[in-house]
Amino acid sequence: MKVGRPSLREDVERVRAMRTHLGPDFPLMVDANMRWTVDEAVRAARALRESDPVWLEEPTIPDDVPGHVRIVREGGLPVAAGENLHTLHEFRALIAAGGVTFPEPDVTNCGGITVFMKICHLAESFNLPVTSHGAHDVTVHCLAAVPNRSYLEAHGFGLDRYIAQPLQLTAGHAIAPDRPGHGITFDWPALTPLHA
Numbered sequence: 001m002k003v004g005r006p007s008l009r010e011d012v013e014r015v016r017a018m019r020t021h022l023g024p025d026f027p028l029m030v031d032a033n034m035r036w037t038v039d040e041a042v043r044a045a046r047a048l049r050e051s052d053p054v055w056l057e058e059p060t061i062p063d064d065v066p067g068h069v070r071i072v073r074e075g076g077l078p079v080a081a082g083e084n085l086h087t088l089h090e091f092r093a094l095i096a097a098g099g100v101t102f103p104e105p106d107v108t109n110c111g112g113i114t115v116f117m118k119i120c121h122l123a124e125s126f127n128l129p130v131t132s133h134g135a136h137d138v139t140v141h142c143l144a145a146v147p148n149r150s151y152l153e154a155h156g157f158g159l160d161r162y163i164a165q166p167l168q169l170t171a172g173h174a175i176a177p178d179r180p181g182h183g184i185t186f187d188w189p190a191l192t193p194l195h196a
Contacts, residue, residue, distance in 0.1 A: 001014070001015065001018055001028070001029070001030055001031070002030075002031055002032075002033065003015065003030045003031065003032050003035075003044065003048070003056075004032040004033060004035030004036060008040075008043065008044055008047055011030075011044065011047075011048070012047050012048060012050075012051075015028070015030055015048055015051045015053070016050070016051050018051075019051040019052065024052070027054045027151070028051065028052070028053050028054060029053055029054045029055050029057060029080070029151075030048060030053045030055070030056055030057065031056075031057035031058060032044070032056065032057065032058055032059045032060075033057075033058050034058050034059075034060060034061050034062065034084075035059075036059055036060055037060065038060055038064065038067035038070050038071060041056070041059035041060050041067075041071045041075065042070060042071055042074045042075045044056070044059070044075075045059065045071060045074075045075025045076055045077040046074075046075060046076055048077065049076050049077055053077060054078065054151075055077065055078040055079060055080040055101060055102050056071070056075065056077045056078070056079055056080070057079075057080040057081065057104070058080070058081055058083065058084070059071050059075075059079060059081075062081065062082070062083075062084040062085055062090075063085075063090070065093055065094055065097050065099050066097070066099075067099075068081060068094060068097070068099030068100060069097050069098050069099040071099075072098060072099055072100070072101060073098070078101035078102060079099070079100055079101050079102070080100070080101065080102035080103075080104045080131055081094065081099070081100045081102075081103070081104055082094065082100060082103050082104040082105050082106075082110075082119075082133070083104050083105070083106045083109075083133035083134070084106075084109075085105070085110065086109055086110060086111070087110070087111060087115070088110075088111065088115050088118050088119060088122070091103060091105065091110070091119045091122060091123075092122060095122060095123060095126050095128065096126070100128070101128065102128070102129055102130065102131045102150060102151075103119060103120075103122075103123045103128060103130050103131070104130075104131045104132060104133050104153075105119045105120075105130070105132065105133070106132070106133040106134045106135065107132070107134070107135050107138050107139050107142060108134055108135050108138075113138070113142060113182075116139070116142050117142060117145070117146070120142065120143075120146040120148065120149075121146070123148055124146065124147065124148040127148075128148065129148050129149070129150035130143070130146065130148050130149060130150060131149075131150050131151045131152070131153065132151075132152055132153050133153050134153065134155060136152055136153065136154040136155060136167055136174070137159075137163060137166065137167050137182070137183075137184050138182045138184065139152060139153075140152055140167060140174045140175075140176045140177075141176050141177075141182060141183065143174075143176075144176035152174045154167060154169070154174065161187070161190055162186060162187050162190050162191050163184055163185070163186060163187060164185040164186065164187045165177065165179070165183075165185065
């Protein structure tokens with residue numbers, strides 16, 4: 001769920017209400033979308049700990065590696081980050097510094113499938129679980145191929161109506177299709193009105 005409102009108290013109350021609604025065992029993640037300074041993120045992480053989120057995502061700007069290290073060390077929550085990093089080298093700097101708990105590459109902007117897989121293996125070498133951002137129909141294959149996978153982020157942007165066989169979720173689990181390659185075939189009749 002999104003956090004980063006002007007009032008930290010409001011964020012804490014909203015997250016607390018969601019935790020109560022979901023119960024203690026359902027995974028809850030909070031995403032600040034780079035909203036905070038490092039000090040604000042540390043303060044927020046400490047305040048949100050009571051709700052036991054799986055992670056705090058994108059607490060500050062992506063290229064502040066020392067800031068991410070401080071948030072991980074002082075905030076007391078796991079941090080997911082990386083959707084706005086664009087190279088293996090950026091991920092290596094963040095991971096090696098200890099500024100991320102769940103590396104989160106986006107296959108559409110980290111350099112493609114090859115680099116995505118290298119990031120997954122780099123995370124594995126640091127004993128870190130990897131998650132994903134965006135392009136879930138492609139990413140499901142990548143995560144299925146690595147032992148340190150954790151969560152697949154699936155966006156509900158409505159693109160499924162233009163894919164012949166969209167991602168399947170069964171009992172909360174994404175099912176990687178056994179079709180070759182990325183496995184995506186467009187639903188051309190559904191796309192036709194867009195070109196008319």
